[in-house]
Amino acid sequence: MLELIRSLAVPNTTKILLASLDGLGGLPRPETGRSELETARVPNLTALAAEAACGLLRHVAPGITPGSGPGHLGLFGYDPLRFLVGRGVLEALGIEFDLRAGDVAARGNFCTVDAGGLITDRRAGRISTEVCVRLVERLRTIRLSGVDVFVEPVREHRFVLVLRGTGLSGRLGETDPQALGRAPVPARGLEAAAARTADLVNRFVDEARRLLADAAPANMVLLRGFDRLPELPRFPEVFGLRAAAIAAYPMYRGLARLVGMDVVKTGGTFAQEVATLREHWEAYDFFFLHYKDTDKAGEDGDFDAKVEALERFDAAVPGLRALRPDVLVVTGDHATPAILAGHGWQPVPVLVWSRHCGADPVTAFTERACVAGSLGLMPAHHLMPLVMANALRLTKFGA
Amino acid sequence: MLELIRSLAVPNTTKILLASLDGLGGLPRPETGRSELETARVPNLTALAAEAACGLLRHVAPGITPGSGPGHLGLFGYDPLRFLVGRGVLEALGIEFDLRAGDVAARGNFCTVDAGGLITDRRAGRISTEVCVRLVERLRTIRLSGVDVFVEPVREHRFVLVLRGTGLSGRLGETDPQALGRAPVPARGLEAAAARTADLVNRFVDEARRLLADAAPANMVLLRGFDRLPELPRFPEVFGLRAAAIAAYPMYRGLARLVGMDVVKTGGTFAQEVATLREHWEAYDFFFLHYKDTDKAGEDGDFDAKVEALERFDAAVPGLRALRPDVLVVTGDHATPAILAGHGWQPVPVLVWSRHCGADPVTAFTERACVAGSLGLMPAHHLMPLVMANALRLTKFGA
Numbered sequence: 104m105l106e107l108i109r110s111l112a113v114p115n116t117t118k119i120l121l122a123s124l125d126g127l128g129g130l131p132r133p134e135t136g137r138s139e140l141e142t143a144r145v146p147n148l149t150a151l152a153a154e155a156a157c158g159l160l161r162h163v164a165p166g167i168t169p170g171s172g173p174g175h176l177g178l179f180g181y182d183p184l185r186f187l188v189g190r191g192v193l194e195a196l197g198i199e200f201d202l203r204a205g206d207v208a209a210r211g212n213f214c215t216v217d218a219g220g221l222i223t224d225r226r227a228g229r230i231s232t233e234v235c236v237r238l239v240e241r242l243r244t245i246r247l248s249g250v251d252v253f254v255e256p257v258r259e260h261r262f263v264l265v266l267r268g269t270g271l272s273g274r275l276g277e278t279d280p281q282a283l284g285r286a287p288v289p290a291r292g293l294e295a296a297a298a299r300t301a302d303l304v305n306r307f308v309d310e311a312r313r314l315l316a317d318a319a320p321a322n323m324v325l326l327r328g329f330d331r332l333p334e335l336p337r338f339p340e341v342f343g344l345r346a347a348a349i350a351a352y353p354m355y356r357g358l359a360r361l362v363g364m365d366v367v368k369t370g371g372t373f374a375q376e377v378a379t380l381r382e383h384w385e386a387y388d389f390f391f392l393h394y395k396d397t398d399k400a401g402e403d404g405d406f407d408a409k410v411e412a413l414e415r416f417d418a419a420v421p422g423l424r425a426l427r428p429d430v431l432v433v434t435g436d437h438a439t440p441a442i443l444a445g446h447g448w449q450p451v452p453v454l455v456w457s458r459h460c461g462a463d464p465v466t467a468f469t470e471r472a473c474v475a476g477s478l479g480l481m482p483a484h485h486l487m488p489l490v491m492a493n494a495l496r497l498t499k500f501g502a
Numbered sequence: 503m504l505e506l507i508r509s510l511a512v513p514n515t516t517k518i519l520l521a522s523l524d525g526l527g528g529l530p531r532p533e534t535g536r537s538e539l540e541t542a543r544v545p546n547l548t549a550l551a552a553e554a555a556c557g558l559l560r561h562v563a564p565g566i567t568p569g570s571g572p573g574h575l576g577l578f579g580y581d582p583l584r585f586l587v588g589r590g591v592l593e594a595l596g597i598e599f600d601l602r603a604g605d606v607a608a609r610g611n612f613c614t615v616d617a618g619g620l621i622t623d624r625r626a627g628r629i630s631t632e633v634c635v636r637l638v639e640r641l642r643t644i645r646l647s648g649v650d651v652f653v654e655p656v657r658e659h660r661f662v663l664v665l666r667g668t669g670l671s672g673r674l675g676e677t678d679p680q681a682l683g684r685a686p687v688p689a690r691g692l693e694a695a696a697a698r699t700a701d702l703v704n705r706f707v708d709e710a711r712r713l714l715a716d717a718a719p720a721n722m723v724l725l726r727g728f729d730r731l732p733e734l735p736r737f738p739e740v741f742g743l744r745a746a747a748i749a750a751y752p753m754y755r756g757l758a759r760l761v762g763m764d765v766v767k768t769g770g771t772f773a774q775e776v777a778t779l780r781e782h783w784e785a786y787d788f789f790f791l792h793y794k795d796t797d798k799a800g801e802d803g804d805f806d807a808k809v810e811a812l813e814r815f816d817a818a819v820p821g822l823r824a825l826r827p828d829v830l831v832v833t834g835d836h837a838t839p840a841i842l843a844g845h846g847w848q849p850v851p852v853l854v855w856s857r858h859c860g861a862d863p864v865t866a867f868t869e870r871a872c873v874a875g876s877l878g879l880m881p882a883h884h885l886m887p888l889v890m891a892n893a894l895r896l897t898k899f900g901a
């Protein structure tokens with residue numbers, strides 16, 4: 104599919120703005136029977152929905168709750184079931200570590216082992232991030248022959264390990280036995296080519312054990328989610344777009360960088376993101392604009408806060424339209440219904456506005472209204488081709 | 503897909519009830535323009551539809567009329583185009599023969615041949631089931647070296663042949679030339695490994711010819727639909743569910759057993775099925791509850807009887823809801839429109855009720871209303887993942 108798009112993409116001067124409201128989709132609050140989107144006063148989104156083609160996006164598959172990685176890969180045009188990104192890589196992207204082709208990343212936990220080496224706490228009592236940073240300094244002294252070793256603190260007991268060198272494999276089993284009272288297991292190669300990488304990882308773990316011996320409760324490490332940085336077709340080349348990502352949160356910048364977008368420096372608030380968008384409007388064809396507040400409120404299970412987050416985004420819509428994008432898309436990477444206080448599997452509303460988007464009967468930007476939209480219930484990775492078409496950037500298929 | 507679900511399934515204490523109304527879908531009666539569901543007074547289903555997510559299921563592919571086997575496999579989460587079950591196996595399941603891994607089953611007909619051995623009636627004048635039983639007794643005396651031979655009567659001229667042993671193949675051509683005036687053809691192996699099985703079958707047929715020589719009109723047999731019992735991923739393991747099947751009819755018990763569900767002993771009426779459901783409510787996580795009356799009336803071409811069957815089911819709905827399932831699904835394995843007096847290819851209404859099913863505009867459980875549902879027109883084998891999600895039994899995909 105991406106090859107087909109690449110072969111059909113043609114130059115144009117049109118501009119595309121894709122606004123991703125993280126965790127956009129919701130569910131009715133039992134007391135009122137109305138979802139967050141149905142509760143919020145969002146006159147600008149309502150007006151836009153009436154002018155746009157609407158529908159619902161499914162990011163992975165029916166019933167499957169997307170993580171942020173697969174959710175955004177789908178929006179960027181990549182089938183998340185085909186382009187898998189391991190947890191180690193996602194963790195590294197989440198701290199905006201500059202992963203390079205061939206790097207192998209793993210998610211690390213500090214843990215506690217007893218005198219016999221058996222695990223007594225898989226999270227080392229959730230040590231503070233401060234302690235994590237200090238212990239990571241110790242691990243950074245580890246040298247392995249033939250590869251560069253990077254250790255980066257994440258939060259509390261979590262860190263990231265990255266090995267950089269030639270001929271590394273990400274096909275390794277985890278060292279976490281996922282149970283207390285057992286010793287960490289050696290990393291095991293899951294393919295013949297992984298033997299050397301497994302050996303390097305096990306030497307790292309041995310050194311870590313030695314360096315952390317006096318650091319209880321964080322006197323040992325567990326590693327899992329090994330993966331190589333996947334080689335994804337580059338977004339700017341597939342779609343022929345100068346693409347900029349504007350996101351206050353590192354994870355989303357990391358995901359955009361993974362597909363080859365330019366990650367533009369911005370501030371920590373959405374107002375600053377919009378200001379950044381305005382500043383760079385002339386320099387790019389495609390903008391991925393990330394809005395985090397909806398997801399944060401949903402994850403907190405705070406229905407009212409999510410409603411307010413939607414209303415704040417709505418207030419920014421006139422400013423986005425004032426830039427006169429040729430294609431304006433509003434959608435999200437997954438649902439985060441406040442009543443679930445976490446990601447959900449529900450399809451996510453999407454609207455595609457352009458001069459050529461066609462008419463449909465939808466006049467409100469809600470989960471329920473979008474069911475009747477002309478876009479139907481579509482796989483998220485079908486969105487980008489549709490957006491490209493609306494931007495008059497795809498030539499016809501066949502003579 | 504099943505592998506993905508298996509990797510994401512997590513334990514929970516939620517309970518799922520899947521009610522399959524056999525042949526649920528219908529078509530408008532020309533005199534009124536209203537289908538069976540649109541004609542029936544089904545207040546409980548109507549109320550449930552208003553609270554539930556609704557849609558339509560397509561079991562196989564557009565325009566394809568499902569048999570009961572593919573129809574139910576789809577409901578159980580198996581793509582019926584990938585997991586094929588031969589007619590011999592379905593026939594054996596239909597009489598609840600205890601098929602085992604490696605068994606090869608075929609569908610048999612008694613037929614009539616003339617003095618020259620040419621077929622004059624492919625169904626032996628549709629002999630009575632009584633005669634069939636008596637002749638099957640004769641065939642049961644046949645011994646073949648190295649395999650066990652089972653012959654079971656079905657109905658009228660039909661019987662089932664099962665060979666049990668090691669190294670058998672189900673890839674055999676039929677012995678029925680599908681035309682009068684020709685002799686039965688020898689079974690032919692369709693793969694190299696099938697030569698021995700073909701030989702065994704041909705010896706069985708030779709013996710049968712000898713044993714039936716004086717039994718005109720049923721003086722010969724025809725065999726077709728050879729297949730091995732397929733090895734399907736086991737439902738309880740894929741979905742992590744203790745699964746019980748409650749069905750008065752043997753075919754549906756057989757299909758449930760095929761995927762590894764526990765088949766619970768029940769009586770011959772739907773009221774008895776519901777009583778069985780209540781008795782076993784604590785012991786299982788998932789219940790497949792089969793309702794046959796809708797299909798029977800549809801097959802008879804009796805529109806009014808099908809309407810009444812729907813109303814009888816509707817009357818049982820409050821009793822089902824009183825069990826407080828966390829997820830309640832009402833749907834069917836295929837359409838049996840009374841005006842077709844047989845199975846139809848039409849998509850079948852489905853409703854999924856849970857606390858997290860989301861809202862949609864559908865307020866009636868009919869073919870026409872469900873078109874506007876939030877589930878859209880979905881492949882039946884996508885239902886189970888969605889049901890699992892609604893039961894909060896799937897973790898998220900990707901971090």
